Amino acid sequence: MKEEELGEALHDLMVRTTPPPSMDPASALDQGRRALKRRRIAVTGAAAVTLAVGLGAGPALVVHYAGSRPASPMVAGGTGTSRPLATPRPVSTVTPKAPATRKSGDPWPEGQTDRTATAGPRADRAVTLMNELSSSVPAGFTSPNLKYPDGLSMRWPQAQYASNDGEQDYWQYQATIPVQKGDRVGKLLASSTTPDGKPALTPCKLAQKFWGGTGSCTVVDVAGKKVGVLTTNGHDSYDQWAVYRYADGTVVYVAQAKKSDSNDRPPLQQPVFTARQLAELATSPNFKIST
Structure with a gap:
């Protein structure tokens, strides 16, 4: 192709195509503003889509995170529906010790040679009981250290x-x-007997067990405590006694007799205590020994 023909062809092509944008400043500024607005709309739309996706994924992420840790026992503000977690109760692994039970052939306890403890804490408790009984003797009576004819106290x-x-x-x-x-x-x-694990008896049934006693029994109320008081027919070693059983099973007897075991001494002419005084003594904590 000759140079003249090439020039004509290029000129014809330029004539048929769209003319270039106007170089007018106002028109150029207006086009720039419209392009910026379209860009902002595009950016805002993209952000909205991103936010929507984030919100849609949010609950799943929260649920997944919450599922990876223990549920909270309470919801802040008290507006949630979660229930408090129950506090586990400690399980005792200690088995209650059953009371020792005597078997035939068992040795006597605490190194004793027979049933009687002649030394040690148990013998001391019996001495304390004797001293408390001496302290209870009312005015007009004494408790001297008298001897039997054979010299024993x-x-x-x-x-x-x-x-x-x-x-x-x-x-x-x-x-x-x-x-x-x-x-x-x-x-x-x-007398004070430690808890023996046996069923409780009525006050008078309990009174009848002492010395195999027979006679008339009455129940005396001492500040709400029921005490059995038995008066014999005069054929027993004691004329009268009172008995009280504590809630823990400890049983206390207090007995009196006008006649001593020594035949060379005349008996008293009157009881040391009234029936009510005897019942009150039976409930005195000074006579209770539970161990």
Whole structure:
């Protein structure tokens, strides 16, 4: 193609195509503003789409995160529906120890050679019981250290292992003292038995177990405590006694007799205590020994 023909062809092409944009400043500024506006709309739309996607994914992410940790026991502000987690209770692994039960052939407890404890804490408790009984003697009576004809003291304490075969271990503490008024002598006894695991009896049934006693029994109320008071027919070693069983199973007896065990001394002419005074003594914590 000749140079003239090429020039004509290029000129013809330029004539048929769209003319270039006007170089007018106002028109150029207006086009620039419209382009910027379209760009802002495009950017805002893209951000909105991103936010919508983020919101749509949010709950799934929260649920997934919450599922990877223990649920909260409470919702802040108290507006949630989550229920508080129950606090697990500690499970005791300690098995209650059953009371020891005596079997045939078992040795006597605490190194004893028989049922009686002649030394140690148990013997000391019996001595304390005897001293408390001496302190209870009312005015007009005394408790001197009198002797039997063979020279033995009429005041004696005793601590005794009381369980038989098949029974729970339990102990009985006793004390006997002479009571004198003038030249006449009677006696008092206090007994405290530790809990033996046996069923509770009515006050009078319990009173009838002491010395195999027979006679008339009445129930005396001492500040709400029911005490059995048994008065014998005069054929027992004691004329009258009161008994009270504590809620823990400890049983206390207090007994009195106008006549002592010594035949060379005349008996008292009157009881040391009234029936009510005897019942009150049976409920005194001074006579309770539970171990």
